[in-house]
Amino acid sequence: MNAIQTPNGFTLDNSGKRVVVDPVTRIEGHMRCEVNLDENNIIRNAVSSGTMWRGLEVILKGRDPRDAWAFTERICGVCTGTHALTSVRAVEDALSIQIPENANTIRNIMQLTLQVQDHLVHFYHLHALDWVDVVSALKADPKATSELAQSISPWEKSSPGYFLDIASRLKKFVESGQLGPFANGYWGSPAYKLPPEANLMAVAHYLEALDFQKDIVKIHTVYGGKNPHPNWLVGGVPCAINVDGVGAVGAVNMERLNLVSSIIDRTIEFIEQVYLPDLQAIASFYKDWLYGGGLSGQNVMSYGDIPEHANDRSFNNLLLPHGAILNGNLKEIHEIDLKDVNQIQEFVTHSWYRYDNENVGLHPFQGVTEPRFELGSKTKGTRTNIVNLDESAKYSWIKAPRWRGHAMEVGPLARYIVGYAKGIPAIKEPVDKLLTDLGLPVTALFSTLGRTAARGLEAQYCAHLMRHFQDKLIRTIKAGDLSTANTTKWEPDTWPQEAKGVGTTEAPRGALGHWVVIKDGKIDNYQCIVPTTWNGSPRDPQGNIGAFEAALMNTQVVNAEQPLEILRTLHSFDPCLACSTH
Amino acid sequence: MSTYPDSFYAVMRRQGISRRSFLKYCSLTASSLALGPQFVGNIVHAMETKPRTPVLWLHGLECTCCSESFIRSAHPLAKDVVLSMLSLDYDDTLMAAAGFQAEEVMEETMRKYKGRYILAVEGNPPLNEDGMYCIVGGKPFVEKLRYAAKDCAAVIAWGSCASWGCVQAAKPNPTRATPVHKVILDKPVIKVPGCPPIAEVMTAVITYMLTFDKLPDLDSQGRPKMFYGQRIHDKCYRRPHFDAGQFVEQWDDEAARKGYCLYKMGCKGPTTYNACSTVKWNDGVSFPIQSGHGCIGCSEEAFWDKGSFYDRVTELNVFGVEANADKMGLVTAGAVGVGIAAHAAVSINKHKKTETHKKDSL
Amino acid sequence: MSSPALTQEPVYVYEKPVRLWHWVNALALVVLAVTGYLIGNPPVVTGGEASDHYLFGYIRFIHFSAGYVLAIGLIGRAYWALVGNQYSRQLFVPEVYRKAYWKGVFHEILWYLFLVSEPRKHVGHNPLAGLAIFLFFVLGSLFMIVTGFALYGQGLGEGSWADRLFGWVIPLLGGSQSAHSWHHLGMWYLVIFMMMHIYIVIREQYVSRQAMVSTMIDGWRTWKDDRP
Numbered sequence A: 001m002n003a004i005q006t007p008n009g010f011t012l013d014n015s016g017k018r019v020v021v022d023p024v025t026r027i028e029g030h031m032r033c034e035v036n037l038d039e040n041n042i043i044r045n046a047v048s049s050g051t052m053w054r055g056l057e058v059i060l061k062g063r064d065p066r067d068a069w070a071f072t073e074r075i076c077g078v079c080t081g082t083h084a085l086t087s088v089r090a091v092e093d094a095l096s097i098q099i100p101e102n103a104n105t106i107r108n109i110m111q112l113t114l115q116v117q118d119h120l121v122h123f124y125h126l127h128a129l130d131w132v133d134v135v136s137a138l139k140a141d142p143k144a145t146s147e148l149a150q151s152i153s154p155w156e157k158s159s160p161g162y163f164l165d166i167a168s169r170l171k172k173f174v175e176s177g178q179l180g181p182f183a184n185g186y187w188g189s190p191a192y193k194l195p196p197e198a199n200l201m202a203v204a205h206y207l208e209a210l211d212f213q214k215d216i217v218k219i220h221t222v223y224g225g226k227n228p229h230p231n232w233l234v235g236g237v238p239c240a241i242n243v244d245g246v247g248a249v250g251a252v253n254m255e256r257l258n259l260v261s262s263i264i265d266r267t268i269e270f271i272e273q274v275y276l277p278d279l280q281a282i283a284s285f286y287k288d289w290l291y292g293g294g295l296s297g298q299n300v301m302s303y304g305d306i307p308e309h310a311n312d313r314s315f316n317n318l319l320l321p322h323g324a325i326l327n328g329n330l331k332e333i334h335e336i337d338l339k340d341v342n343q344i345q346e347f348v349t350h351s352w353y354r355y356d357n358e359n360v361g362l363h364p365f366q367g368v369t370e371p372r373f374e375l376g377s378k379t380k381g382t383r384t385n386i387v388n389l390d391e392s393a394k395y396s397w398i399k400a401p402r403w404r405g406h407a408m409e410v411g412p413l414a415r416y417i418v419g420y421a422k423g424i425p426a427i428k429e430p431v432d433k434l435l436t437d438l439g440l441p442v443t444a445l446f447s448t449l450g451r452t453a454a455r456g457l458e459a460q461y462c463a464h465l466m467r468h469f470q471d472k473l474i475r476t477i478k479a480g481d482l483s484t485a486n487t488t489k490w491e492p493d494t495w496p497q498e499a500k501g502v503g504t505t506e507a508p509r510g511a512l513g514h515w516v517v518i519k520d521g522k523i524d525n526y527q528c529i530v531p532t533t534w535n536g537s538p539r540d541p542q543g544n545i546g547a548f549e550a551a552l553m554n555t556q557v558v559n560a561e562q563p564l565e566i567l568r569t570l571h572s573f574d575p576c577l578a579c580s581t582h
Numbered sequence B: 001m002s003t004y005p006d007s008f009y010a011v012m013r014r015q016g017i018s019r020r021s022f023l024k025y026c027s028l029t030a031s032s033l034a035l036g037p038q039f040v041g042n043i044v045h046a047m048e049t050k051p052r053t054p055v056l057w058l059h060g061l062e063c064t065c066c067s068e069s070f071i072r073s074a075h076p077l078a079k080d081v082v083l084s085m086l087s088l089d090y091d092d093t094l095m096a097a098a099g100f101q102a103e104e105v106m107e108e109t110m111r112k113y114k115g116r117y118i119l120a121v122e123g124n125p126p127l128n129e130d131g132m133y134c135i136v137g138g139k140p141f142v143e144k145l146r147y148a149a150k151d152c153a154a155v156i157a158w159g160s161c162a163s164w165g166c167v168q169a170a171k172p173n174p175t176r177a178t179p180v181h182k183v184i185l186d187k188p189v190i191k192v193p194g195c196p197p198i199a200e201v202m203t204a205v206i207t208y209m210l211t212f213d214k215l216p217d218l219d220s221q222g223r224p225k226m227f228y229g230q231r232i233h234d235k236c237y238r239r240p241h242f243d244a245g246q247f248v249e250q251w252d253d254e255a256a257r258k259g260y261c262l263y264k265m266g267c268k269g270p271t272t273y274n275a276c277s278t279v280k281w282n283d284g285v286s287f288p289i290q291s292g293h294g295c296i297g298c299s300e301e302a303f304w305d306k307g308s309f310y311d312r313v314t315e316l317n318v319f320g321v322e323a324n325a326d327k328m329g330l331v332t333a334g335a336v337g338v339g340i341a342a343h344a345a346v347s348i349n350k351h352k353k354t355e356t357h358k359k360d361s362l
Numbered sequence C: 001m002s003s004p005a006l007t008q009e010p011v012y013v014y015e016k017p018v019r020l021w022h023w024v025n026a027l028a029l030v031v032l033a034v035t036g037y038l039i040g041n042p043p044v045v046t047g048g049e050a051s052d053h054y055l056f057g058y059i060r061f062i063h064f065s066a067g068y069v070l071a072i073g074l075i076g077r078a079y080w081a082l083v084g085n086q087y088s089r090q091l092f093v094p095e096v097y098r099k100a101y102w103k104g105v106f107h108e109i110l111w112y113l114f115l116v117s118e119p120r121k122h123v124g125h126n127p128l129a130g131l132a133i134f135l136f137f138v139l140g141s142l143f144m145i146v147t148g149f150a151l152y153g154q155g156l157g158e159g160s161w162a163d164r165l166f167g168w169v170i171p172l173l174g175g176s177q178s179a180h181s182w183h184h185l186g187m188w189y190l191v192i193f194m195m196m197h198i199y200i201v202i203r204e205q206y207v208s209r210q211a212m213v214s215t216m217i218d219g220w221r222t223w224k225d226d227r228p
């Protein structure tokens, strides 16, 4: 085949060697990636496919809208809670339900908790092994590791003895011959650039972060009863506040508030003394690996989230920025109207679904989810044993959402680009500082590493916002407002016969929207467009490629047998396939 | 930090068993196997160097929150489970290798530890569309599941997905998502339901198997009795309010702030078998009821299709009519009542006529 | 047995144990329905220490006690069907295998539809009543006893007698929550029986050709006329 030019500016050529990565691991859910390499091992065509579908949108039809949060929450256990929050917001929007200030505050704390915990787990447990060579850590000198650690952070666990302990545990582990999750990794690949000491430090923090992440989510447990999958409520939050009356022991009381506060303090400490220094240290060794920009330099989008005040839906009330950027023009930030049928549409030309007319997109209020699994005529293999996908036909369980016809990138990097372009100090200043420290230009943001860096900076920002809202909660309680739920419209007989609403959040992986149509007290239509639906999108009828495919383009692969570079770039998005297809 | 290699001995040590009792255990084993004392040394050696039990952790249709729950385990720490107690050879969510290198690892474990590895399954296989609602390596997940189950010692069905089907199997179950025990028929399947299950319950079930070298006792539904033998309600700390008849009537009312029973808000604690009210969540911090929301019954089969989470008397589907028992009953009883009244009116009328007729004819 | 009576002599139909059982059983059922309804839709007590109240506990206790009365009563009644007079068996074995029986049912239906001018006389239950009592009361109470004790077994715990005897119905009905719903629906089934039953016996008391309510009190079936 000759090279084809996509409308969004990529040259696709599938004539070279086809390499398949399936399963793509260290992500949520099931995903397949195929690329074509030219004779210099450069990626010239990228095909990403979501390979699972459960049908939540179909299952939700006819159900009680007040129950929908629990169903949608189970779209994903990794970004647990964000779908639930999006869902209650959609239902509240449809029914014009106002929530109490405390409910808004508690929801924000829970959403920020998720952001921080998910980012941390992503960095250490899903992404780090793309940059960190565990086996090389065996060669590290514990003393030198300690010096390295102490030179970049005041974190207390940094003595030579500590690293010696880790090293010997690692050594025994490796010598046992049972490498567990580390078996068959790409250890020793020349694509790994860290010195042994940095590797050992990262391994130590891999383990520490594994221990620590479980403490962060206790905030969900306090306010929502458990994690994963805490509880939510249409009209507010289910936890009642009672700080000094009879029965306070069973409610949000001083002890609970103190528990949350202490976790927030330790979270800020961990992010600032472990996560960010590690991020910067690792980045400094990969500064010249600037692949993976994809759509980030062109089209990015953020719905915005974390409303400072309850029930104020205006954009300047949001602490995570709102807006879209097109064609890399940072000077113009577009407002997004999620109810405008001309702005957001989903296409299924290359997705395993059926529309009556597949050349037109549908706005989610009119959205249709009707599965149809069929492979293109150029597929290699059989229907139940796919060797190579045919990307000219349907090839993914992910739909293709477009904003004003454009494929968009969403996620921490998108949020940070929008925030940077808006000049929001809390976002712009840390970005500038990091870039200066690393000696990189702003354009370096548009890369795989940029995505990874934005996530780290965002974790820090969100951790501080947690403190802000926890303090606010205490202030409101002090002022005598204990209210956490508004039940005036709890009963379905108070609802209009027909209503429509949209709910959004900025999920860890990006802009998330739920659209709900309620008729006679039941869900008539429910549609979700999820961050990984945007990023993992297959092609549209015009041939625009989505963010994953775009980011893989033109990357040099060191060893075609070892898909390390592909994993790096895909992981930088933190793909969530259960989310993307739902 | 623990000693390595993490043999049976090391695991026992961590459980607080001394070297002396470990040696005693070994000689007991020797005699129970009818071996002479000269064999004790060998057993000690084998126990000390026994390889960690390999675990293959497969993912079907799911949300990965069982994995997320697992890594929240506080005792033992997930880190220690993965590094020292077992060998997590395959787990797409955490493993370093991808693509064919990942598949190779699975093959190798299956070959080397034939009949001795544990198959842990999160999520479930869809059976519609030839299984292609969940594709791994270009093939239906159900094939991989059957293949991996072939030589395993036992299957652990993590969570409500693997145990019952969970949310994707809620009506109308578009993909025909099917729980593991309906696909794997020839191996013991241990169900650890919950959406997700409690982290410490997950690690306890698996360490029980490693420590005591046997499968846990299961109830008639295939769940370990030790954690699923009682209902949330049986051990709920709000139970005195239930017995007193003190209920939350509305969200955030006075009773909610006092921590009264959530029965009337639809709490499914009385019908849900799980350990939440005792083990609690996230290192014992809280559990759904303690944080003000009723139990939604997340460890019960098909809890998604039992009517609203907020109703106490929930919907039933009787001959295609979907309504709760009180609605169905009131409507029918009302109709019968009207029928009786009408019948009585006619009867009285007729009776009077006959009576007068009788009188007249006298 | 349920064939039209040809006599005008009073007949001793319901022996003492049957009569005693009938009234105890009726009381148990009323108590069960009221307390059962309250279990599904609890009344409210607010305020005070939880330990000062046990209202819901008592409601449930009364329900379970009445449940035992119902179950043991039915067992006793079944025993009496073996040793009692011929009419004592009618409750459990409607003679559905006899053609005459169905003719009788048909005749009763016509009578209730005001399509025949005179009912027949019956020493025991009339065939329609016998059928209704069997379908509604016997099967209904058995269902309630089985599901009730299965739910009760959940409280007693795994391995308890109730769990071992009846635990199997819970998965069969689709789990504990569904079992509650079915048990709850069963209450309405029996409420409907009680409504119809009480209406019919009182009506028959006036319009039939035989004594009704008094039969359940003193046991004697007496007749209002001496025609066959």
Ligand code: HEM
Pocket: B270, B312, B313, C029, C032, C033, C035, C036, C037, C039, C040, C060, C063, C064, C066, C067, C068, C070, C071, C140, C141, C144, C145, C146, C147, C148, C149, C151, C152, C153, C180, C181, C183, C184, C185, C186, C187, C188, C190
């Ligand atoms: C015909 C007689 C009966 C009637 C009308 C009746 C009615 C009811 C009703 C309406 C409920 C509430 C169900 C719900 O919505 O959760 C209930 C619950 C219950 N009944 Fe019965 N029932 C009867 C017989 C029995 C028997 C024989 C037993 C055996 C002991 C029994 C034991 C129970 C139990 C254990 C519960 C659940 C209580 C709880 O969850 O706290 N019932 N009954």
Ligand code: HEM
Pocket: C018, C022, C025, C026, C027, C029, C030, C088, C090, C091, C124, C125, C126, C129, C133, C137, C194, C197, C198, C201, C202, C212, C213, C214, C215, C216
């Ligand atoms: C409310 C609960 C009641 C229940 C569950 C109930 C149940 C029954 C049952 C099972 C029988 C058949 C007895 C047998 O063959 O052993 C019966 C017969 C009878 N019941 Fe009731 N009963 C109730 C209330 C009453 C009341 C309030 C009256 C009187 C006003 C009454 C009058 C009779 C009479 C007269 C018979 C005999 C019918 C006949 O001879 O064919 N019952 N009842």
Ligand code: NFV
Pocket: A028, A075, A076, A077, A078, A079, A082, A083, A507, A508, A509, A510, A512, A530, A531, A532, A533, A575, A576, A577, A578, A579, A580
């Ligand atoms: N994509 C995605 Fe999610 C996130 N973050 C949801 O909205 O991961 Ni499971």
Ligand code: SF4
Pocket: A074, A077, B062, B063, B064, B065, B066, B122, B123, B158, B159, B160, B161, B162, B166, B167, B194, B195, B196, B197
């Ligand atoms: S059981 Fe629940 S928690 Fe576990 S994977 Fe399934 S949906 Fe997620």
Ligand code: SF4
Pocket: B232, B233, B234, B236, B237, B238, B239, B240, B242, B260, B261, B262, B263, B267, B268, B269, B270, B289, B294, B295
């Ligand atoms: S809150 Fe739920 S589990 Fe607890 S006592 Fe009340 S009904 Fe039972």
Ligand code: F3S
Pocket: A226, B194, B195, B232, B272, B274, B276, B277, B287, B288, B289, B294, B295, B296, B297, B298, B299
């Ligand atoms: S909802 Fe699930 S987490 Fe426990 S309290 Fe109920 S079983």
Ligand SMILES: [Mg+2]
Pocket: A057, A399, A527, A528, A529, A581, A582
């Ligand atoms: Mg969708």
